[in-house]
Amino acid sequence: MITSPAPSQTAPARQWFLARQDLDELIQAIRATGRRVIGPTIRESAIVYDEIQTAADLPAGWRDEQSAGRYRLERRSDDQVFGYTVGPTSWKRFTFPPNLTIATAHRTSFGFEQQVAEAPPVAFLGVRACEIAALAIQDRVFLGSQFTDEDYRARRAAAFIVAVQCTTSSSTCFCTSMGTGPEVRDGYDIMLTEIEDGFVIQAGSPGGAAIVAKLPTRRPSHAEAGAAVDNVESVRTQMGEPLPMAGIGERLKLQLDHPRWIQVADRCVECGNCTMACPTCFCTSVVERSDLDGKTSSTERQWDSCFDVAFAKVAGGDFRARPRDRYRQWLTHKFSTWWDQFESSGCVGCGRCIAWCPVRIDVREELAAIAPPIPPVVHPVAVTPVAASPGTYSVARLGSVRAETEDTTTLSLTDLDPAFLSGRPGQFVMVALPAFPGVPISISRFRADHIDLTIRAVGPTSTALVNLHPGAKVGLRGPLGTFWPIEEAYGRHAVVVAGGVGLSPLHGLVDALVANHERFESVSLFYGSRTPEDQLFRDDLAAWSASKAIDVAVTVDRAGPEWKGRVGVVTTLFDMISWDCSKVTAFVVGPERMMQSSVQGLISKGVPADRICVSMERHMECGIGLCGHCQMAGRFVCKDGPVFRLDELGDMFNREGI
Amino acid sequence: MDDYAAVLAMLNHTWFGAELSPETQERLAKLGEVQDFEADEVILHEGDDAKEMGILISGRLALRTLVPERGPVTILSVEQGDIFGWSAVLADTQAQSTVVATQPSRALVIEGTKLRAALKEDHALAASLYPRVLKAVARRLRATRLQLLDLFAR
Numbered sequence: 071m072i073t074s075p076a077p078s079q080t081a082p083a084r085q086w087f088l089a090r091q092d093l094d095e096l097i098q099a100i101r102a103t104g105r106r107v108i109g110p111t112i113r114e115s116a117i118v119y120d121e122i123q124t125a126a127d128l129p130a131g132w133r134d135e136q137s138a139g140r141y142r143l144e145r146r147s148d149d150q151v152f153g154y155t156v157g158p159t160s161w162k163r164f165t166f167p168p169n170l171t172i173a174t175a176h177r178t179s180f181g182f183e184q185q186v187a188e189a190p191p192v193a194f195l196g197v198r199a200c201e202i203a204a205l206a207i208q209d210r211v212f213l214g215s216q217f218t219d220e221d222y223r224a225r226r227a228a229a230f231i232v233a234v235q236c237t238t239s240s241s242t243c244f245c246t247s248m249g250t251g252p253e254v255r256d257g258y259d260i261m262l263t264e265i266e267d268g269f270v271i272q273a274g275s276p277g278g279a280a281i282v283a284k285l286p287t288r289r290p291s292h293a294e295a296g297a298a299v300d301n302v303e304s305v306r307t308q309m310g311e312p313l314p315m316a317g318i319g320e321r322l323k324l325q326l327d328h329p330r331w332i333q334v335a336d337r338c339v340e341c342g343n344c345t346m347a348c349p350t351c352f353c354t355s356v357v358e359r360s361d362l363d364g365k366t367s368s369t370e371r372q373w374d375s376c377f378d379v380a381f382a383k384v385a386g387g388d389f390r391a392r393p394r395d396r397y398r399q400w401l402t403h404k405f406s407t408w409w410d411q412f413e414s415s416g417c418v419g420c421g422r423c424i425a426w427c428p429v430r431i432d433v434r435e436e437l438a439a440i441a442p443p444i445p446p447v448v449h450p451v452a453v454t455p456v457a458a459s460p461g462t463y464s465v466a467r468l469g470s471v472r473a474e475t476e477d478t479t480t481l482s483l484t485d486l487d488p489a490f491l492s493g494r495p496g497q498f499v500m501v502a503l504p505a506f507p508g509v510p511i512s513i514s515r516f517r518a519d520h521i522d523l524t525i526r527a528v529g530p531t532s533t534a535l536v537n538l539h540p541g542a543k544v545g546l547r548g549p550l551g552t553f554w555p556i557e558e559a560y561g562r563h564a565v566v567v568a569g570g571v572g573l574s575p576l577h578g579l580v581d582a583l584v585a586n587h588e589r590f591e592s593v594s595l596f597y598g599s600r601t602p603e604d605q606l607f608r609d610d611l612a613a614w615s616a617s618k619a620i621d622v623a624v625t626v627d628r629a630g631p632e633w634k635g636r637v638g639v640v641t642t643l644f645d646m647i648s649w650d651c652s653k654v655t656a657f658v659v660g661p662e663r664m665m666q667s668s669v670q671g672l673i674s675k676g677v678p679a680d681r682i683c684v685s686m687e688r689h690m691e692c693g694i695g696l697c698g699h700c701q702m703a704g705r706f707v708c709k710d711g712p713v714f715r716l717d718e719l720g721d722m723f724n725r726e727g728i
Numbered sequence: 729m730d731d732y733a734a735v736l737a738m739l740n741h742t743w744f745g746a747e748l749s750p751e752t753q754e755r756l757a758k759l760g761e762v763q764d765f766e767a768d769e770v771i772l773h774e775g776d777d778a779k780e781m782g783i784l785i786s787g788r789l790a791l792r793t794l795v796p797e798r799g800p801v802t803i804l805s806v807e808q809g810d811i812f813g814w815s816a817v818l819a820d821t822q823a824q825s826t827v828v829a830t831q832p833s834r835a836l837v838i839e840g841t842k843l844r845a846a847l848k849e850d851h852a853l854a855a856s857l858y859p860r861v862l863k864a865v866a867r868r869l870r871a872t873r874l875q876l877l878d879l880f881a882r
Contacts, residue, residue, distance in 0.1 A: 569879065569880065570879070570880035571880075598880075599880060600878070600880035600881065604880060625805075627875045627878070627880065628801055628802065628803060628875070629801070629802045630798075630799065630800070630801065630802065631790075631792065631799070631800045631802065631828075633790075633802060634788070634790075634830040634831065635805070635830075636788070636805045636807065637790065637791075637802045637803065637804050637805040638804050638805060638871050638875070639871045639874040639875055641871065641874070642807070642867075642871055645743055645807065645809065645810075660879070660880075661879040661880065663874070663877060663879055664874070664879045664880075667874055
């Protein structure tokens with residue numbers, strides 16, 4: 071694989087100063103080696119790369135004004151030669167031509183004549199940092215596997231690179247976000263940095279050093295060297311805070327069904343400008359062209375675009391028949407699957423696709439809308455868990471047993487490590503008995519000298535637990551997991567929505583909300599159960615209902631005639647909400663489908679997604695993220711949860727198969 | 729009690745009535761009659777002709793259906809602001825469940841024949857009322873589907 075020209079081996083590279091009026095000396099020195107010089111020129115009101123003969127052909131004194139769907143050239147107030155960014159063309163058209171004859175065939179001899187790559191020596195003058203990154207990406211694409219493009223290899227090897235560091239940026243530039251600029255680090259033969267009356271120049275290869283040696287240079291002054299650094303650094307400042315691109319590949323993979331794909335596809339006119347202007351897009355088609363007598367034909371490779379309506383068509387159908395499919399393919403390839411294929415991003419942040427989109431689609435906005443950064447999971451550990459490692463247990467004694475319903479029992483555990491008493495509502499413990507596997511149980515209540523575990527008998531361990539008698543010993547590990555962020559509800563309407571046994575992990579939270587009710591605008595509990603007989607904590611429900619500190623509304627799915635209360639699913643209770651829901655913080659637990667309906671109901675009323683917390687349940691065997699069972703879209707429910715903010719889960723909440 | 733302004737105010741205070749146009753509220757207030765029900769009073773029997781539609785102004789009603797082996801089962805409660813007897817919007821239909829007041833309740837009750845005649849004659853009333861009834865039925869259907877899933881079952 072050909073790599074970019076090796077950087078100078080002397081570190082730091084020696085720098086020289088070349089006066090602006092001597093720039094043509096550089097061009098002529100390069101031409102004298104037999105190379106054509108390709109550089110920026112003005113054609114049809116844009117700066118495009120074309121052959122130049124002298125420095126006078128360069129667009130000195132011009133700048134570009136770029137934004138989404140807009141490109142204009144304007145006069146500068148000085149004579150800077152490279153005071154603009156990138157135009158519609160990239161070096162790709164010289165290393166990977168838009169049209170290339172790759173073979174000819176002659177019917178008379180029935181042979182196929184492969185075209186030999188012709189790559190006359192050429193110099194690229196004015197290659198920006200992002201463009202050097204683009205060349206490196208194309209090196210990986212065309213030369214990085216067992217199948218190579220020899221035409222590209224030849225053209226790439228024949229190219230002498232004169233890099234120019236950017237001293238300005240456009241609003242469409244985002245190289246700092248992609249890690250590709252503004253500084254040029256390597257991949258050049260000669261590098262120029264423009265300052266007030268000339269260039270700080272340095273060589274990056276023996277060939278570059280040979281050229282520089284022929285130029286009328288001198289050593290730069292300290293001020294001149296400093297100005298070169300400052301001019302480039304100022305570009306970084308101009309571009310502002312980099313976009314949050316960390317993990318964008320994985321984030322996009324999680325959003326393949328995002329509704330924004332349809333919205334952006336509705337705007338996109340599928341002109342393919344973005345793929346044509348992009349310095350790394352490489353899709354092509356092959357066409358056969360024949361002369362009129364059909365005796366000689368040529369095979370031509372030409373640039374194609376995944377936006378083309380027939381790009382993914384086969385005889386049996388079209389794999390990407392819808393515009394949304396094609397737009398999604400382009401964006402996810404560029405920012406996500408390119409990593410899987412070539413171990414790098416496909417984007418260098420040059421911004422061409424933004425400037426040259428006729429409908430002003432800005433990929434940065436689309437990425438922010440479709441795959442925003444996943445908020446970091448905060449692991450506020452209230453207390454260090456006891457006996458965290460599987461196989462170790464701290465022993466507690468069963469103080470009392472209380473039947474809540476036919477199949478649900480509350481065990482009060484006492485004589486236990488004080489760490490368990492310092493846990494927080496929402497956390498759980500791993501509970502075990504000898505000869506029974508450990509199971510995760512939410513701590514339903516924290517008291518001064520004991521904790522309550524409310525257990526539904528659904529398996530061997532839970533059944534054994536609910537059949538224990540006071541005085542029995544149980545093994546505990548914990549407290550584990552995240553807890554309800556009660557502080558986030560201060561000053562707001564705290565709404566607790568519980569379904570069935572989901573009230574268990576919320577019990578401690580309701581206790582805390584009631585005890586500190588003056589810190590909240592209001593406190594409400596909406597609780598649904600299957601039947602009145604399935605309600606948990608009936609004494610507490612009655613006490614809370616009688617309390618002025620909390621409004622309690624309960625409903626059941628079905629009841630006999632003796633029940634005079636509400637009958638209907640818990641979401642019907644949301645009709646009672648009369649406050650400004652933008653000021654609600656909600657805590658929701660129940661069967662996942664019930665949580666999803668509740669969350670939908672709350673959001674439709676105006677509760678923000680980042681103000682809704684849920685508690686997730688998954689199979690756990692270790693409780694500390696080592697057994698792998700409880701993974702849910704990259705998160706461990708045991709240690710990143712079980713309490714999650716809804717926006718942390720995003721599209722993964724209630725998604726099938728996650 | 730039948731003070732017209734008071735009826736309008738009550739109607740405006742209900743979920744169902746609040747978003748109706750003022751003209752529709754007025755029309756319903758004139759078509760209907762405010763009725764009070766005692767606790768445990770049966771308002772409608774399952775299978776009866778659907779003669780009346782009601783908008784619950786206060787109190788609570790239980791919708792019950794008879795399951796022979798289990799007796800009457802309350803499948804839904806109607807809370808303040810919601811409607812009952814929506815079948816009366818359609819001619820020749822029967823009540824889908826028995827409606828019982830579980831506590832003292834008050835409702836604006838509209839006789840079915842008068843309501844249907846008004847809807848037929850007054851297109852603006854129909855355009856305002858039908859979507860609201862449909863929305864009420866849709867809400868009930870969504871909730872019923874969740875109940876059907878029996879999510880809390882063991």
